[in-house]
Amino acid sequence: MLVSRVLAVAIKEVRHIMRNLLTLFLVTVSPAFLLFTLAYVFSFDIDQARLAVIDLDKSQIARAYLTGLTSGGSLSITAFVDDYSALDKLLVAGGVDAALVIPPGFGEALQNQALAQVQVIVDGSNLNVARQTMSKISAASRTVVAGMQPGLPEVPLPFELRSLAWYNATLKSLFSMVPGLLGVVLSLPALALSLSLTREKELGTLEGLMATPIQGAEYLLGKMSAYLLMGSGSVLLSWLVAVAWFRVPFRGEMGILMLLTLTYLLASMGFSLFISTWISSQQTAMFTVMMVFFVPSFFLTGLMHPINREALGAVLVSSALPATHYIIIARGVFLKGANLATLAWPGLVLLGMGLIALFVSIGSFKKRLG
Amino acid sequence: MLARIWQIMIKEFIQFRRDRLLTLFLLTFPALQLILVARVAGSDIVNLPLALLDQDKSQVSRGIGQALDNAPELALYYVPTSLAELEQLFDQGRATIGIVIPPGFAAGLAEANSSPQIQIIADGSNTYAGRAGLSTAEGVINTYLYRFLSHSSSARLAASQYASTLVPLLELKTTTRFNQTLNRHYYTIPAQFAFIVYQVTVVVAALGLVRERELGTLEQLIVTPVRRIELLSGKAIPAVIIGLVEFMGMFLIMLGLFHLPMRGSWGLLLLLSTLFIIAEVNWGMMVSALARTQQQAILIIFPLAMTELSLSGYLVPVENMPLGLRLMANFSPIQHYIIILRSIMLKGANLAALWPHVLALILLAAGVVYLSQRNLARRFE
Numbered sequence: 001m002l003v004s005r006v007l008a009v010a011i012k013e014v015r016h017i018m019r020n021l022l023t024l025f026l027v028t029v030s031p032a033f034l035l036f037t038l039a040y041v042f043s044f045d046i047d048q049a050r051l052a053v054i055d056l057d058k059s060q061i062a063r064a065y066l067t068g069l070t071s072g073g074s075l076s077i078t079a080f081v082d083d084y085s086a087l088d089k090l091l092v093a094g095g096v097d098a099a100l101v102i103p104p105g106f107g108e109a110l111q112n113q114a115l116a117q118v119q120v121i122v123d124g125s126n127l128n129v130a131r132q133t134m135s136k137i138s139a140a141s142r143t144v145v146a147g148m149q150p151g152l153p154e155v156p157l158p159f160e161l162r163s164l165a166w167y168n169a170t171l172k173s174l175f176s177m178v179p180g181l182l183g184v185v186l187s188l189p190a191l192a193l194s195l196s197l198t199r200e201k202e203l204g205t206l207e208g209l210m211a212t213p214i215q216g217a218e219y220l221l222g223k224m225s226a227y228l229l230m231g232s233g234s235v236l237l238s239w240l241v242a243v244a245w246f247r248v249p250f251r252g253e254m255g256i257l258m259l260l261t262l263t264y265l266l267a268s269m270g271f272s273l274f275i276s277t278w279i280s281s282q283q284t285a286m287f288t289v290m291m292v293f294f295v296p297s298f299f300l301t302g303l304m305h306p307i308n309r310e311a312l313g314a315v316l317v318s319s320a321l322p323a324t325h326y327i328i329i330a331r332g333v334f335l336k337g338a339n340l341a342t343l344a345w346p347g348l349v350l351l352g353m354g355l356i357a358l359f360v361s362i363g364s365f366k367k368r369l370g
Numbered sequence: 371m372l373a374r375i376w377q378i379m380i381k382e383f384i385q386f387r388r389d390r391l392l393t394l395f396l397l398t399f400p401a402l403q404l405i406l407v408a409r410v411a412g413s414d415i416v417n418l419p420l421a422l423l424d425q426d427k428s429q430v431s432r433g434i435g436q437a438l439d440n441a442p443e444l445a446l447y448y449v450p451t452s453l454a455e456l457e458q459l460f461d462q463g464r465a466t467i468g469i470v471i472p473p474g475f476a477a478g479l480a481e482a483n484s485s486p487q488i489q490i491i492a493d494g495s496n497t498y499a500g501r502a503g504l505s506t507a508e509g510v511i512n513t514y515l516y517r518f519l520s521h522s523s524s525a526r527l528a529a530s531q532y533a534s535t536l537v538p539l540l541e542l543k544t545t546t547r548f549n550q551t552l553n554r555h556y557y558t559i560p561a562q563f564a565f566i567v568y569q570v571t572v573v574v575a576a577l578g579l580v581r582e583r584e585l586g587t588l589e590q591l592i593v594t595p596v597r598r599i600e601l602l603s604g605k606a607i608p609a610v611i612i613g614l615v616e617f618m619g620m621f622l623i624m625l626g627l628f629h630l631p632m633r634g635s636w637g638l639l640l641l642l643s644t645l646f647i648i649a650e651v652n653w654g655m656m657v658s659a660l661a662r663t664q665q666q667a668i669l670i671i672f673p674l675a676m677t678e679l680s681l682s683g684y685l686v687p688v689e690n691m692p693l694g695l696r697l698m699a700n701f702s703p704i705q706h707y708i709i710i711l712r713s714i715m716l717k718g719a720n721l722a723a724l725w726p727h728v729l730a731l732i733l734l735a736a737g738v739v740y741l742s743q744r745n746l747a748r749r750f751e
Contacts, residue, residue: 026669034673040695041680092717094709135505158519159479160487161511163504166460168494176497191672195665202585202664282664283577284392290569290672291399296406306466306499308416309445317406328463331495342461 005214009222010229013196017230027192027230031185032237035178038185039246042177042304049133052079052087052096059107066102068144074136091123097133098122110145167335178248179330180303182238183323186261187268187297189231191289194272196223198285216365224269224358231265232258242334251337260329260343263350267322268293270357277365297323325349374596378604382578386608396574400566400616401623404559415502421448421465423456428476430518434488437514438469443506456491466493467503469511479519559628560715563620564646564708565679571613571647572675575654578605580667599743606651613647633718639711642728646707649735653703656742678702706730 017024051069055062069075078096081087087099101119109116120137122130168175200206209219235258242248272289279285299305300317301324308314318324325346332338340347386393420438424431439446448465450456459465468491478486490507492500579602582588591601624630654671661667681698682705699705706727713719721728 020663020666022666023663023669026666030669030673034676037673037677038680092713092719093723094713158485159475159515160485161490161508162487163490163492163508165492165494165497165500165504168497168500171492171494171497171501173497176495176500179495188669188672192665192669195668199663199665279391281389281392281581282668283573283581284389284395286577286668286672287392287395287399287569287573290573291395291403294672294676295403295565295569300406302496304496304498306415306418306496309419309447310417332461332463335495336461338461342458345462 001215001217005218006222006225009214009219010225013223013226014229016196017226027189027227028234029237031188031234032241034188035181035185035238035241036245038181039174039178039242042173042181048074048076049097049136050076050078050095051137052081052090052099053077054081054083054087054099054101056104057102057106061107061110062102065106065110065144066100069137069140072140072143075140087121091121094123096123097130098137100137174246175248175335176331177303178242178246179334180327182242182330183264183301183326184294184297184303185238186231186235186264186326187289187293187323189227189234189265190268190272190293191286192230193223193227193269194276194279194285194289195282196227197273197276198279198282201280202282217362220273220358220362220365224273227269228262228265231269232262235261235265248334250334252333252339256338256340256343257330257333259340260333260347260350261326263347263354264322264326264329266354267325267350267357270354270361271322273361274357274364277361293321293323297321300324301327303327319349322350322353371597371600374600375604375607378596378601379608382605382608396570396612396616397619400570401620404562404566404620404623405627415443415499415506417445418443418466418499418503418506419447419464420444420503420507421450421456421459421468422446423450423453423468423470425473426471426475430476430479430515431471433518434469434471434511434514437510438507441506441510443502444510460491460493463493463495466496466499467491467507469507479515559624559630560711561708563624564704564711565682566620567613567617567643567647568650568679568704568707569675570616571609571650572654572671574612575606575609575651576658576667576671577664578609579655579658580661580664584663602655602743606655609651609654610644610647613651614644617643617647630715632715634714635720638721639714642707642710642714642731645728645731645735646703649703649731649738652735652738652742656738659742678704681705682708700730701734703731703734706734 017027053066055066066077070077079090081090087101090096091099099121101121103117103119106116106118118141120134122134165171200209239250239254239257243250271293275288275292276285279288296317297303300307300314301321302318303323307318307324328346329343329350332343336342422435422438424435435446438444444467448459450459453470456465456468456470460468468489470489470491472486472488475486475488478484488511490504490511492504494500579588582591596604625632657667657671657674661670681695681702710724710727710731713724
């Protein structure tokens with residue numbers, strides 16, 4: 001294998017990309033653009049939950065309770081209704097996130113230090129909203145009711161629980177999602193690579209290449225190097241978006257990030273290389289990459305939903321996706337300031353994946369027609 | 371005219387049959403993806419990796435560890451022996467929640483004037499899991515300690531002052547409408563389904579025209595008596611048909627395999643789904659006409675599809691987005707479709723409740739058809 005031939009293919013590839021400005025733009029800028037859009041969407045901390053209320057007690061205490069609930073800012077009462085059917089309509093139409101029903105006798109019970117009850121009906125069709133709404137309501141209720149109790153003598157509590165979040169003290173979901181999304185977004189260069197390969201097959205220019213002395217390995221390596229180069233450019237752009245626009249803290253070192261991102265690009269490109277040797281049309285290539293890598297990487301990589309380690313299926317599938325390991329790396333470098341030693345394991349896994357995929361692709365690439 | 375459209379349709383189907391791999395993928399991948407994602411992502415917050423740094427090693431601390439492990443949401447995987455080890459576990463992303471019980475905790479509990487502290491630490495790099503883990507851990511430890519203290523015969527508890535702090539004054543009786551068990555599937559599967567139908571339809575439509583242009587076969591088609599509108603219809607209709615076939619196949623999977631309820635009207639759902647598919651097919655064809663090579667078409671569609679997807683409320687409720695994005699989200703047909711799908715299936719909503727979204731879909735579909743007709747007319751040569 002001659003390095004000069006690999007270089008020749010790589011240079012040809014870079015020329016092809018540069019020739020068409022739109023394609024160049026798409027290969028280098030679209031990951032950053034995508035990161036930009038996706039990140040805004042994924043900061044899903046609900047600010048305010050909307051409530052509808054039926055007050056059957058109508059006592060002063062009930063009113064004080066409701067006022068106290070909304071004073072924190074996390075809840076807002078958007079409707080007062082008189083009966084359950086009106087409540088139903090609101091819930092079905094999606095106008096409120098939950099409904100509160102204060103039964104008669106509520107105020108009296110609280111005054112006599114007996115157990116008071118409130119009925120909460122939550123719209124369960126959107127799980128995320130439902131959970132956050134429920135926890136807001138129960139937290140606010142606890143605070144309000146505690147404030148209503150007659151004063152206790154100053155006795156210290158038997159114990160104290162102190163909760164804190166490392167790396168992201170305010171649990172800002174943007175800081176969690178942007179590094180995570182980097183993994184998703186950087187699979188675009190891999191897509192571009194697979195398209196380029198299948199395109200040559202489709203257009204017939206591969207035939208021409210086969211007539212040259214170029215070996216299968218040199219061809220594949222050359223193509224991959226070109227896209228690795230382009231991919232690195234898009235990494236820098238995406239990093240810029242993350243740090244300069246979204247102000248995600250960057251506590252690690254740039255060099256480590258670039259190095260480990262290269263292993264990720266290697267792994268994802270290795271996979272797309274492997275897939276492309278079996279596919280003959282660009283249409284199929286796009287469909288496959290989208291279905292097999294892109295979309296699953298939102299759910300199966302621990303980006304949002306954590307991976308259940310007891311479920312063998314989940315563990316196997318997520319470990320097979322390069323993005324899973326890269327998310328740990330990206331979050332590690334950005335938020336935790338992790339060094340190379342700490343991230344050695346995911347880095348090596350990605351490197352291994354990439355090399356194995358590369359070797360298998362080279363092995364199965366047949367320099368023949370038909 | 372109809373005859374020529376029919377001829378083009380037959381040609382499209384023949385070409386599909388020739389590309390065996392694509393047909394196979396088109397038929398199987400969406401179903402596989404639906405099943406895979408639903409199965410695997412279905413468990414949500416379960417078995418979050420927990421690390422317990424027990425520096426007290428008393429009966430209480432061991433009891434806490436046991437209680438935490440018993441909670442379905444948490445799983446005690448690591449027992450570090452130092453803070454440095456705990457930090458390493460967090461840095462490597464292995465532990466999501468960490469509990470630190472300081473030495474002398476149990477003793478402090480028994481003493482009258484001390485308030486020993488337990489630290490609950492969450493890995494903030496995954497806010498979704500971190501939040502859930504924090505609140506679960508707090509709840510578990512609180513419950514365990516209160517139970518322990520109320521059974522304890524220590525003098526501290528003789529004081530009746532504690533009685534009121536231990537008895538809740540307010541009880542919230544919560545019921546969840548439309549989704550009795552807060553079953554994850556009820557939420558994600560309809561959205562996943564909508565997205566897959568969207569994917570298939572757009573891919574098929576988008577690459578249809580530009581492929582012919584790139585391979586040079588478009589020139590030959592132009593020379594035939596087939597008119598522009600006939601060619602476009604002939605290409606669009608198979609895409610719609612494929613979309614509908616996917617829709618029905620996967621709808622059956624949703625009902626049969628996942629036992630999702632179908633509380634609304636079938637006819638309405640079918641009608642609105644067809645409307646949605648037509649809108650998406652036209653959008654795909656428009657991109658197809660603008661691009662000169664398939665690579666371009668794909669690299670345009672991909673980010674735009676992802677953007678539309680994110681704005682659609684697929685994973686993140688639209689209400690939580692900043693105002694600008696919320697407004698933009700209204701232009702995404704898939705957003706309206708997901709709402710329609712969920713409402714019809716889970717809430718049994720009828721046309722009266724859904725009309726704003728239906729109207730939006732109709733307008734968007736009409737708009738796209740109009741734009742694509744104008745564009746394609748110009749771009750044809």
